[in-house]
Amino acid sequence: MTITMVKKRLANGGACRKCDQAEDMLKTRQLWDKIGRVAWADETNPDSEGNRLAREHGVELAPFFIIEDNGDTKVYTSTVKFAKDLAALNGSAPVSAEAPARATPAFNDPSVVRYQIPADGLERVPPRDVVKQALLAFGEKCGIAFSGAEDVVLIDMALKTGLPFSVFSIDTGRLHPETYRFLDKVREHYGIDIHVVTPEPLPVEALVRKKGLYSFYQDGHQECCEVRKVSSLRRVLRGYEAWMTGQRRDQSPTRTDLAVVAWDTTQQRSPGELAKFNPLATWSLSETWDYIRANGVPTNELHERGFISIGCEPCTRATRPGEHERAGRWWWEDATKRECGLHVPHVDRGAGI
Numbered sequence: 175m176t177i178t179m180v181k182k183r184l185a186n187g188g189a190c191r192k193c194d195q196a197e198d199m200l201k202t203r204q205l206w207d208k209i210g211r212v213a214w215a216d217e218t219n220p221d222s223e224g225n226r227l228a229r230e231h232g233v234e235l236a237p238f239f240i241i242e243d244n245g246d247t248k249v250y251t252s253t254v255k256f257a258k259d260l261a262a263l264n265g266s267a268p269v270s271a272e273a274p275a276r277a278t279p280a281f282n283d284p285s286v287v288r289y290q291i292p293a294d295g296l297e298r299v300p301p302r303d304v305v306k307q308a309l310l311a312f313g314e315k316c317g318i319a320f321s322g323a324e325d326v327v328l329i330d331m332a333l334k335t336g337l338p339f340s341v342f343s344i345d346t347g348r349l350h351p352e353t354y355r356f357l358d359k360v361r362e363h364y365g366i367d368i369h370v371v372t373p374e375p376l377p378v379e380a381l382v383r384k385k386g387l388y389s390f391y392q393d394g395h396q397e398c399c400e401v402r403k404v405s406s407l408r409r410v411l412r413g414y415e416a417w418m419t420g421q422r423r424d425q426s427p428t429r430t431d432l433a434v435v436a437w438d439t440t441q442q443r444s445p446g447e448l449a450k451f452n453p454l455a456t457w458s459l460s461e462t463w464d465y466i467r468a469n470g471v472p473t474n475e476l477h478e479r480g481f482i483s484i485g486c487e488p489c490t491r492a493t494r495p496g497e498h499e500r501a502g503r504w505w506w507e508d509a510t511k512r513e514c515g516l517h518v519p520h521v522d523r524g525a526g527i
């Protein structure tokens with residue numbers, strides 16, 4: 175079996191950042207020595223081997239991987255998928271060098287203590303270390319909830335740990351076309367799977383039949399958000415032991431008490447069953463955007479048109495200069511009611527189970 179990694183060489187002679195991240199991930203997962211050779215797609219030379227291989231296999235962007243085995247050829251454009259399959263081929267789980275030797279206990283086994291919330295609540299721990307601690311404890315059983323700019327910061331940090339993790343996103347059916355494109359941009363940029371969760375159709379149909387598509391302008395957003403977002407979140411979280419969000423304390427009056435880590439008892443789960451990590455709780459908006467710019471994190475094109483906090487299309491508008499970042503969400507309602515119900519303020523900070 176021959177395995178080739180195709181990397182892009184930039185005009186300045188260096189490798190592209192995404193190719194280096196892919197290489198780092200394979201190294202931390204102890205899979206780098208399985209790569210037989212590296213072919214370079216030279217930005218300044220269309221005839222370089224990597225560019226030729228890209229044309230041959232119909233791939234637009236490096237990095238990508240080619241496995242040739244007894245006349246069969248398989249091409250991977252997702253580093254995560256490639257790492258998973260390669261680990262399986264070699265008869266081992268895709269475990270990082272840093273990953274704990276943590277046997278995965280039966281999910282929902284109440285006799286097993288998986289995680290103790292530290293007494294300091296990780297209050298002074300830098301966000302990237304909070305992300306790492308969450309993934310060391312929960313790995314793929316920790317789902318990063320993805321919808322906005324902050325969430326991609328978490329994905330970027332998670333990928334750099336080299337540890338396994340999961341990403342999910344709730345598609346309410348009412349998102350901007352730009353947000354759907356953003357979702358795919360993030361998927362492609364990081365080479366990750368994103369579990370896109372859609373609402374149960376019957377309650378949505380019942381609401382629309384009874385009240386139409388814009389009832390929230392008359393009687394508030396809670397009913398539509400419950401049907402399209404909150405129930406979808408409850409359903410997807412049943413598959414996780416922990417979740418991670420990009421919430422920050424300075425985002426709204428309802429988030430000032432936000433814990434960096436706590437047991438989430440708002441999703442029909444008991445203390446000890448579902449940990450919720452908010453690694454960016456202590457960050458400001460400008461710290462978040464400093465990270466985005468410094469690390470080339472992909473963004474939603476709506477930000478260039480004055481949108482800051484972005485939700486569903488009918489319930490989000492661009493903010494005016496000087497307005498708070500969430501002023502564009504459900505702008506016709508009182509500021510203290512501007513939560514969709516995904517993030518209910520009360521969570522249990524009890525130290526441990």
Ligand code: SF4
Pocket residue numbers: 346348390395396398399400402403485486487488489514
């Ligand atoms: S944000 Fe608006 S459209 Fe989206 S689920 Fe809530 S009320 Fe419905």
